[in-house]
Amino acid sequence: MKIIVRGAALALLTSVALPASAAECIAPANPGGGWDFTCRQIGRIMTELELVPNMVQVTNLAGAGGGVAYAQVVSKRSDDPELFVAASSATTTRLAQDAFAGATADQVRWVGSIGGDPGVIVVAKDSPIQGLNDLVEAVKADPGSVAFAGGSAVGGFDHLKVLMLLGDAGVEDMRKIKYIGMDGGADAITQTVGGFAQAMTGDMSEITGFIRSGDVRPIAVLSEERVAGFDDVPTAKEQGVDTVAMNWRGIYVPKDISDEDYQRWVDHLTAVGQSEQWQTVMAENGLEPYLVTGAEFQSFVDENIAEIQELSREIGLLK
Known part of the structure; x- marks a missing residue:
């Protein structure tokens, strides 16, 4: 499947009012x-x-x-x-x-x-998962052993990306896929780094800092071609899974x-x-x-x- 969808607490500001012209x-x-x-x-x-x-x-x-x-x-x-x-x-x-x-x-x-x-899949830096195929095989062997964290709620776009990816990889029963919906990509990264999730699904912009710091390791980008500046991150397509999600x-x-x-x-x-x-x-x-x-x-x-x-x-x- 290919889909490009183009196409990440308020204090109510009662005590401190913004200037009338402030955006x-x-x-x-x-x-x-x-x-x-x-x-x-x-x-x-x-x-x-x-x-x-x-x-x-x-x-x-x-x-x-x-x-x-x-x-x-x-x-x-x-x-x-x-x-x-x-x-x-x-x-x-x-x-x-x-x-x-x-x-x-x-x-x-x-x-x-x-x-x-572009969508991206990352794992913790010390994860035994080395590539997308390792992740897919782990899900196929025991779906309950692999949890995905994402910065959107269950049913949201981060969740859909996982379902699209695994569906294209041959996983049949989507109801067994474990997904943890968080309030933002940073929280999802925390779940992954802390070992509460085995992989994180997100977007390149919200993960670049964590990639550069070495906290996480990207295993696939969900784009047609590799992303400039992250040329060492292979696409899902290169690894045999024909999924594109933007x-x-x-x-x-x-x-x-x-x-x-x-x-x-x-x-x-x-x-x-x-x-x-x-x-x-x-x-x-x-x-x-x-x-x-x-x-x-x-x-x-x-x-x-x-x-x-x-x-x-x-x-x-x-x-």
């Missing part, structure tokens, strides 16, 4: 994951390009695989013109599977995608802001995506260019959700 980005996970990465990098570059008057405030609001943040934006901040929220394939996956308690994609406005983040990274904003404010965020994200700073970020973190904004991105989100629903039905996550 805020909500990362729907704990610090260290892909959504946190998206907020901090986009916010930093917006400030450097002087697109916003003050430093962008980053607020981590973990819970329900992004559902807590989504609900807060929809119910309490639907007309906040200075708020944007990090999103990815994990976001549309949860919406496609009706995992946000009835929330739908049309309750926010989708601004754009700024990059593609996570888009971008942002959405509250639904009830004005068209002018929405266009402002589209223009800001476009400027960031075209900047030299963002080209450097992509090169350093294994990202691929994928800049799609405005109406084109809205159409993409609709198609993305339909694709994920079809896949989820195929593997039994949706009826």
